Amino acid sequence: MKKKKVLFIDRDGTLVIEPPVDYQLDAFEKLEFYPGVMRNLAFIRRKLDFEFVMVTNQDGLGTSAFPEDTFWPVHDFVMKTLAGEGITFDRVFIDRSYPEDNLPTRKPGTAMLTDYLTGDYDLSGSFVIGDRITDVELAANLGCRAIWLHDGCEGLSPELDGVCALATTDWDRIADFLFAGERKAIVHRVTKETDVYISLNVDGRGLCDIDTGLGFFDHMLEQIGKHGSMDLTIKVKGDLHVDEHHTVEDTALALGECLLEALGDKRGIERYGYCLPMDDCLCQVALDFGGRPWLVWNATFRRERIGDVPTEMFFHFFKSLSDAARMNLNIRAEGDNEHHKIEGVFKALARALKMAVRRDIYNYTLPSTKGCL
Numbered sequence: 611m612k613k614k615k616v617l618f619i620d621r622d623g624t625l626v627i628e629p630p631v632d633y634q635l636d637a638f639e640k641l642e643f644y645p646g647v648m649r650n651l652a653f654i655r656r657k658l659d660f661e662f663v664m665v666t667n668q669d670g671l672g673t674s675a676f677p678e679d680t681f682w683p684v685h686d687f688v689m690k691t692l693a694g695e696g697i698t699f700d701r702v703f704i705d706r707s708y709p710e711d712n713l714p715t716r717k718p719g720t721a722m723l724t725d726y727l728t729g730d731y732d733l734s735g736s737f738v739i740g741d742r743i744t745d746v747e748l749a750a751n752l753g754c755r756a757i758w759l760h761d762g763c764e765g766l767s768p769e770l771d772g773v774c775a776l777a778t779t780d781w782d783r784i785a786d787f788l789f790a791g792e793r794k795a796i797v798h799r800v801t802k803e804t805d806v807y808i809s810l811n812v813d814g815r816g817l818c819d820i821d822t823g824l825g826f827f828d829h830m831l832e833q834i835g836k837h838g839s840m841d842l843t844i845k846v847k848g849d850l851h852v853d854e855h856h857t858v859e860d861t862a863l864a865l866g867e868c869l870l871e872a873l874g875d876k877r878g879i880e881r882y883g884y885c886l887p888m889d890d891c892l893c894q895v896a897l898d899f900g901g902r903p904w905l906v907w908n909a910t911f912r913r914e915r916i917g918d919v920p921t922e923m924f925f926h927f928f929k930s931l932s933d934a935a936r937m938n939l940n941i942r943a944e945g946d947n948e949h950h951k952i953e954g955v956f957k958a959l960a961r962a963l964k965m966a967v968r969r970d971i972y973n974y975t976l977p978s979t980k981g982c983l
Protein backbone atom coordinates (compact mmCIF):
# COMPACT_ATOMS: atom_id res chain seq x y z
CA MET A 611 0.00 0.00 0.00
CA LYS A 612 1.23 3.45 -0.87
CA LYS A 613 2.30 5.33 2.23
CA LYS A 614 0.45 8.55 3.01
CA LYS A 615 2.18 11.89 2.78
CA VAL A 616 1.47 14.62 5.29
CA LEU A 617 1.46 18.39 5.38
CA PHE A 618 2.17 19.42 8.98
CA ILE A 619 0.79 22.94 8.98
CA ASP A 620 1.47 25.63 11.56
CA ARG A 621 -1.38 28.01 12.41
CA ASP A 622 -0.14 31.45 13.53
CA GLY A 623 1.99 33.22 10.93
CA THR A 624 1.02 30.57 8.38
CA LEU A 625 -2.77 30.30 8.10
CA VAL A 626 -3.47 33.49 10.01
CA ILE A 627 -1.28 36.51 10.65
CA GLU A 628 0.44 36.27 14.02
CA PRO A 629 -0.76 39.28 16.06
CA PRO A 630 2.35 41.49 16.33
CA VAL A 631 1.29 42.91 19.73
CA ASP A 632 1.66 39.78 21.85
CA TYR A 633 1.67 36.83 19.37
CA GLN A 634 -1.59 35.70 20.97
CA LEU A 635 -4.72 35.30 18.87
CA ASP A 636 -7.33 35.79 21.59
CA ALA A 637 -9.75 38.32 20.08
CA PHE A 638 -11.63 38.68 16.79
CA GLU A 639 -10.14 42.12 16.13
CA LYS A 640 -6.70 40.47 15.99
CA LEU A 641 -7.78 37.94 13.36
CA GLU A 642 -6.51 38.25 9.81
CA PHE A 643 -6.07 35.35 7.39
CA TYR A 644 -2.73 34.98 5.59
CA PRO A 645 -3.08 36.38 2.04
CA GLY A 646 -3.70 33.69 -0.59
CA VAL A 647 -4.05 30.88 1.92
CA MET A 648 -7.68 30.04 1.12
CA ARG A 649 -7.34 29.70 -2.65
CA ASN A 650 -4.07 27.79 -2.54
CA LEU A 651 -4.63 25.47 0.39
CA ALA A 652 -8.06 24.56 -1.02
CA PHE A 653 -6.38 23.77 -4.34
CA ILE A 654 -3.72 21.61 -2.61
CA ARG A 655 -6.40 19.80 -0.56
CA ARG A 656 -8.48 19.08 -3.66
CA LYS A 657 -5.75 18.19 -6.13
CA LEU A 658 -3.06 16.48 -4.06
CA ASP A 659 -3.01 13.49 -1.80
CA PHE A 660 -1.67 14.88 1.48
CA GLU A 661 -3.10 14.39 4.96
CA PHE A 662 -3.54 17.77 6.62
CA VAL A 663 -2.25 17.98 10.19
CA MET A 664 -2.23 21.21 12.18
CA VAL A 665 0.60 21.55 14.68
CA THR A 666 0.62 24.69 16.78
CA ASN A 667 2.29 25.99 19.94
CA GLN A 668 -0.11 28.11 22.01
CA ASP A 669 2.02 29.35 24.89
CA GLY A 670 0.20 29.17 28.20
CA LEU A 671 -3.20 28.28 26.78
CA GLY A 672 -5.59 27.67 29.68
CA THR A 673 -3.69 29.91 32.12
CA SER A 674 -4.90 33.32 33.27
CA ALA A 675 -2.55 34.91 30.70
CA PHE A 676 -4.38 33.08 27.88
CA PRO A 677 -7.78 31.84 29.09
CA GLU A 678 -9.47 29.14 26.99
CA ASP A 679 -12.61 31.22 26.52
CA THR A 680 -10.60 33.82 24.60
CA PHE A 681 -8.89 31.17 22.43
CA TRP A 682 -11.62 28.78 21.27
CA PRO A 683 -14.15 31.20 19.73
CA VAL A 684 -11.50 32.61 17.36
CA HIS A 685 -9.92 29.22 16.70
CA ASP A 686 -13.28 27.62 15.92
CA PHE A 687 -14.12 30.49 13.58
CA VAL A 688 -10.80 29.99 11.75
CA MET A 689 -11.41 26.24 11.37
CA LYS A 690 -15.01 26.74 10.24
CA THR A 691 -14.04 29.38 7.69
CA LEU A 692 -11.27 27.16 6.29
CA ALA A 693 -13.62 24.16 6.19
CA GLY A 694 -16.10 26.26 4.23
CA GLU A 695 -13.42 26.59 1.56
CA GLY A 696 -12.75 22.83 1.56
CA ILE A 697 -9.72 23.07 3.83
CA THR A 698 -10.25 20.44 6.50
CA PHE A 699 -7.68 18.99 8.88
CA ASP A 700 -7.35 15.27 9.60
CA ARG A 701 -5.79 15.97 13.00
CA VAL A 702 -5.08 19.05 15.12
CA PHE A 703 -2.30 19.13 17.74
CA ILE A 704 -2.02 22.02 20.17
CA ASP A 705 0.82 22.30 22.68
CA ARG A 706 0.11 24.63 25.59
CA SER A 707 3.52 24.81 27.24
CA TYR A 708 5.99 27.70 27.45
CA PRO A 709 9.42 27.56 25.77
CA GLU A 710 11.16 27.44 29.17
CA ASP A 711 9.24 24.27 30.08
CA ASN A 712 11.32 22.47 27.44
CA LEU A 713 8.61 19.88 26.89
CA PRO A 714 9.11 17.33 24.10
CA THR A 715 5.56 18.00 22.91
CA ARG A 716 6.36 21.58 22.02
CA LYS A 717 7.62 22.27 18.49
CA PRO A 718 10.27 21.45 17.39
CA GLY A 719 9.69 18.40 19.61
CA THR A 720 7.81 15.50 18.02
CA ALA A 721 6.19 13.93 21.10
CA MET A 722 2.66 14.85 19.94
CA LEU A 723 3.32 13.36 16.52
CA THR A 724 4.47 9.83 17.37
CA ASP A 725 1.62 8.33 15.29
CA TYR A 726 3.45 9.61 12.21
CA LEU A 727 6.78 8.06 13.19
CA THR A 728 5.70 4.43 13.03
CA GLY A 729 6.86 3.86 9.47
CA ASP A 730 3.35 4.00 8.01
CA TYR A 731 3.90 7.44 6.51
CA ASP A 732 6.08 8.68 3.69
CA LEU A 733 7.88 11.35 5.69
CA SER A 734 10.53 12.08 3.07
CA GLY A 735 7.65 13.09 0.77
CA SER A 736 5.97 15.12 3.55
CA PHE A 737 6.43 18.75 4.53
CA VAL A 738 6.14 21.04 7.52
CA ILE A 739 4.74 24.43 6.50
CA GLY A 740 5.44 27.18 9.02
CA ASP A 741 6.89 30.60 9.65
CA ARG A 742 9.42 29.99 12.42
CA ILE A 743 12.81 28.33 12.55
CA THR A 744 11.25 25.87 15.00
CA ASP A 745 8.99 24.73 12.14
CA VAL A 746 12.05 24.01 9.99
CA GLU A 747 13.60 22.22 12.98
CA LEU A 748 10.41 20.18 13.38
CA ALA A 749 10.78 19.10 9.74
CA ALA A 750 14.35 18.01 10.46
CA ASN A 751 13.24 16.09 13.56
CA LEU A 752 10.44 14.33 11.67
CA GLY A 753 12.64 13.50 8.69
CA CYS A 754 10.59 15.54 6.25
CA ARG A 755 11.27 18.80 4.46
CA ALA A 756 10.15 22.31 5.31
CA ILE A 757 8.33 25.04 3.46
CA TRP A 758 9.32 28.12 5.38
CA LEU A 759 6.99 31.14 5.28
CA HIS A 760 9.94 33.47 5.27
CA ASP A 761 11.60 35.84 2.84
CA GLY A 762 14.62 33.76 1.83
CA CYS A 763 16.76 31.12 3.54
CA GLU A 764 19.23 33.50 5.20
CA GLY A 765 19.89 32.71 8.83
CA LEU A 766 19.48 28.94 8.54
CA SER A 767 22.30 26.64 9.57
CA PRO A 768 23.71 24.46 6.73
CA GLU A 769 21.82 21.45 8.14
CA LEU A 770 18.48 23.29 8.21
CA ASP A 771 19.21 24.84 4.83
CA GLY A 772 19.23 21.30 3.43
CA VAL A 773 15.83 20.61 5.04
CA CYS A 774 14.24 23.81 3.74
CA ALA A 775 12.76 22.95 0.34
CA LEU A 776 11.26 26.36 -0.23
CA ALA A 777 11.36 29.71 1.54
CA THR A 778 8.68 32.14 0.47
CA THR A 779 6.04 34.44 1.91
CA ASP A 780 3.79 33.76 -1.07
CA TRP A 781 1.14 31.01 -0.85
CA ASP A 782 0.90 30.99 -4.67
CA ARG A 783 4.52 29.82 -4.75
CA ILE A 784 3.77 27.08 -2.21
CA ALA A 785 0.90 25.67 -4.25
CA ASP A 786 2.99 25.96 -7.40
CA PHE A 787 5.87 24.10 -5.75
CA LEU A 788 3.73 21.29 -4.29
CA PHE A 789 1.61 20.81 -7.40
CA ALA A 790 4.06 21.28 -10.25
CA GLY A 791 7.43 20.66 -8.60
CA GLU A 792 10.73 22.39 -8.76
CA ARG A 793 12.22 23.67 -11.96
CA LYS A 794 15.90 23.15 -11.36
CA ALA A 795 18.64 21.63 -13.48
CA ILE A 796 22.36 21.01 -13.29
CA VAL A 797 24.48 20.52 -16.39
CA HIS A 798 28.16 19.64 -16.25
CA ARG A 799 29.61 19.67 -19.74
CA VAL A 800 33.22 18.63 -20.19
CA THR A 801 35.18 18.63 -23.45
CA LYS A 802 38.87 18.91 -24.26
CA GLU A 803 38.33 22.64 -24.61
CA THR A 804 36.09 23.55 -21.68
CA ASP A 805 34.71 22.40 -18.35
CA VAL A 806 31.32 24.05 -17.83
CA TYR A 807 29.24 23.61 -14.67
CA ILE A 808 25.83 25.30 -14.52
CA SER A 809 23.09 25.02 -11.94
CA LEU A 810 19.83 26.82 -12.61
CA ASN A 811 16.68 27.38 -10.56
CA VAL A 812 14.09 28.93 -12.85
CA ASP A 813 11.95 29.90 -9.84
CA GLY A 814 14.78 31.43 -7.86
CA ARG A 815 15.38 34.93 -6.61
CA GLY A 816 18.12 36.18 -8.92
CA LEU A 817 21.05 34.86 -6.86
CA CYS A 818 24.11 34.56 -9.10
CA ASP A 819 27.56 33.08 -8.67
CA ILE A 820 29.31 33.35 -12.01
CA ASP A 821 32.92 32.88 -13.02
CA THR A 822 33.79 32.14 -16.65
CA GLY A 823 37.23 33.73 -16.60
CA LEU A 824 35.85 36.57 -18.74
CA GLY A 825 34.82 39.54 -16.64
CA PHE A 826 32.54 41.16 -19.18
CA PHE A 827 30.84 37.85 -20.03
CA ASP A 828 30.21 37.25 -16.29
CA HIS A 829 28.61 40.68 -16.11
CA MET A 830 26.30 39.81 -19.02
CA LEU A 831 25.33 36.38 -17.66
CA GLU A 832 24.54 37.97 -14.32
CA GLN A 833 21.88 40.07 -16.08
CA ILE A 834 20.06 36.85 -17.02
CA GLY A 835 19.89 35.66 -13.39
CA LYS A 836 19.18 39.03 -11.79
CA HIS A 837 16.57 40.32 -14.23
CA GLY A 838 15.07 36.90 -14.90
CA SER A 839 14.72 36.15 -11.14
CA MET A 840 16.57 32.89 -11.65
CA ASP A 841 19.28 31.48 -9.39
CA LEU A 842 22.25 30.86 -11.61
CA THR A 843 25.64 29.35 -10.81
CA ILE A 844 28.09 29.17 -13.68
CA LYS A 845 31.68 27.98 -13.31
CA VAL A 846 33.74 27.63 -16.46
CA LYS A 847 37.33 26.60 -17.00
CA GLY A 848 37.92 27.25 -20.68
CA ASP A 849 40.91 27.31 -23.01
CA LEU A 850 41.26 31.08 -22.79
CA HIS A 851 44.94 30.75 -23.75
CA VAL A 852 43.59 29.90 -27.24
CA ASP A 853 40.83 32.51 -27.30
CA GLU A 854 37.33 33.24 -25.89
CA HIS A 855 35.42 31.26 -28.51
CA HIS A 856 34.95 27.86 -26.82
CA THR A 857 34.24 29.40 -23.41
CA VAL A 858 31.42 31.58 -24.72
CA GLU A 859 29.97 28.95 -27.04
CA ASP A 860 30.04 26.05 -24.56
CA THR A 861 28.57 28.19 -21.77
CA ALA A 862 25.67 29.05 -24.08
CA LEU A 863 25.13 25.39 -24.99
CA ALA A 864 25.16 24.28 -21.35
CA LEU A 865 22.85 27.13 -20.30
CA GLY A 866 20.45 26.21 -23.09
CA GLU A 867 20.48 22.53 -22.00
CA CYS A 868 19.85 23.64 -18.43
CA LEU A 869 16.83 25.73 -19.44
CA LEU A 870 15.38 22.92 -21.53
CA GLU A 871 15.80 20.38 -18.73
CA ALA A 872 14.49 22.67 -15.98
CA LEU A 873 11.34 23.53 -17.96
CA GLY A 874 10.51 19.82 -18.31
CA ASP A 875 7.23 19.19 -20.11
CA LYS A 876 6.53 22.96 -20.16
CA ARG A 877 2.94 22.53 -18.97
CA GLY A 878 1.32 25.70 -17.68
CA ILE A 879 4.03 28.04 -18.95
CA GLU A 880 3.36 31.28 -20.78
CA ARG A 881 5.67 30.09 -23.57
CA TYR A 882 6.22 33.53 -25.13
CA GLY A 883 8.12 36.54 -23.86
CA TYR A 884 9.19 39.88 -25.25
CA CYS A 885 10.80 43.01 -23.99
CA LEU A 886 11.89 46.47 -25.04
CA PRO A 887 14.20 48.00 -22.46
CA MET A 888 16.00 51.25 -23.19
CA ASP A 889 18.88 53.46 -22.17
CA ASP A 890 20.33 55.32 -25.10
CA CYS A 891 19.61 52.01 -26.83
CA LEU A 892 16.55 50.18 -27.97
CA CYS A 893 16.92 46.46 -27.40
CA GLN A 894 14.34 43.87 -28.17
CA VAL A 895 14.32 40.15 -27.46
CA ALA A 896 11.24 38.18 -28.44
CA LEU A 897 11.27 34.50 -27.60
CA ASP A 898 9.20 31.38 -28.00
CA PHE A 899 9.74 28.08 -26.17
CA GLY A 900 7.96 26.35 -29.02
CA GLY A 901 10.57 23.62 -29.37
CA ARG A 902 12.08 24.86 -32.64
CA PRO A 903 15.43 26.65 -32.45
CA TRP A 904 15.82 29.73 -34.62
CA LEU A 905 17.74 32.94 -34.23
CA VAL A 906 17.10 36.26 -35.91
CA TRP A 907 19.97 38.61 -35.03
CA ASN A 908 19.78 42.29 -35.90
CA ALA A 909 22.60 43.84 -33.93
CA THR A 910 25.85 45.20 -35.23
CA PHE A 911 28.82 46.40 -33.24
CA ARG A 912 31.44 48.88 -34.36
CA ARG A 913 33.99 47.86 -31.77
CA GLU A 914 35.87 44.60 -32.08
CA ARG A 915 35.71 43.84 -28.36
CA ILE A 916 33.69 44.93 -25.34
CA GLY A 917 35.72 44.28 -22.22
CA ASP A 918 37.39 40.93 -22.72
CA VAL A 919 34.75 39.53 -25.10
CA PRO A 920 34.97 39.81 -28.91
CA THR A 921 31.70 41.25 -30.23
CA GLU A 922 31.44 38.53 -32.90
CA MET A 923 30.89 36.05 -30.03
CA PHE A 924 27.55 37.61 -29.05
CA PHE A 925 25.81 36.25 -32.13
CA HIS A 926 27.45 32.91 -31.44
CA PHE A 927 26.29 32.92 -27.82
CA PHE A 928 22.63 33.50 -28.70
CA LYS A 929 22.74 31.02 -31.60
CA SER A 930 24.11 28.28 -29.32
CA LEU A 931 21.64 29.17 -26.56
CA SER A 932 18.71 29.07 -28.97
CA ASP A 933 19.85 25.71 -30.39
CA ALA A 934 20.39 24.04 -27.02
CA ALA A 935 17.23 25.39 -25.35
CA ARG A 936 15.21 24.77 -28.53
CA MET A 937 13.81 28.26 -28.46
CA ASN A 938 13.15 30.85 -31.09
CA LEU A 939 14.96 34.12 -30.41
CA ASN A 940 14.39 37.31 -32.35
CA ILE A 941 16.87 39.96 -31.26
CA ARG A 942 17.26 43.58 -32.27
CA ALA A 943 19.51 46.26 -30.83
CA GLU A 944 20.18 49.79 -31.94
CA GLY A 945 22.00 52.66 -30.26
CA ASP A 946 25.39 54.27 -29.83
CA ASN A 947 26.99 52.95 -26.68
CA GLU A 948 28.23 49.43 -27.41
CA HIS A 949 28.35 48.33 -23.77
CA HIS A 950 24.77 49.54 -23.18
CA LYS A 951 23.61 47.87 -26.36
CA ILE A 952 24.76 44.35 -25.51
CA GLU A 953 23.86 44.74 -21.83
CA GLY A 954 20.39 45.83 -22.97
CA VAL A 955 20.11 42.66 -25.07
CA PHE A 956 21.02 40.42 -22.11
CA LYS A 957 18.58 42.27 -19.84
CA ALA A 958 15.84 42.00 -22.46
CA LEU A 959 16.55 38.27 -22.75
CA ALA A 960 16.25 37.96 -18.97
CA ARG A 961 12.91 39.75 -18.90
CA ALA A 962 11.62 37.77 -21.87
CA LEU A 963 12.64 34.53 -20.13
CA LYS A 964 10.93 35.62 -16.93
CA MET A 965 7.68 36.21 -18.82
CA ALA A 966 7.87 33.03 -20.87
CA VAL A 967 8.61 30.62 -18.00
CA ARG A 968 5.88 32.02 -15.75
CA ARG A 969 3.69 29.08 -14.83
CA ASP A 970 0.00 28.96 -14.00
CA ILE A 971 -1.06 25.86 -12.08
CA TYR A 972 -4.71 26.90 -12.40
CA ASN A 973 -4.35 26.57 -16.17
CA TYR A 974 -1.95 23.66 -16.28
CA THR A 975 -2.11 22.85 -19.95
CA LEU A 976 0.34 22.93 -22.83
CA PRO A 977 0.21 26.30 -24.59
CA SER A 978 0.07 24.62 -27.99
CA THR A 979 -2.56 23.18 -30.30
CA LYS A 980 -0.03 20.55 -31.42
CA GLY A 981 -0.04 18.78 -28.07
CA CYS A 982 3.70 19.05 -27.50
CA LEU A 983 6.39 21.70 -27.28
Ligand SMILES: [Mg+2]
Nearest residue numbers: 620622623741
Ligand atom coordinates in the same frame (compact mmCIF):
# COMPACT_ATOMS: atom_id res chain seq x y z
MG1 LIG B 1 3.87 30.19 13.45
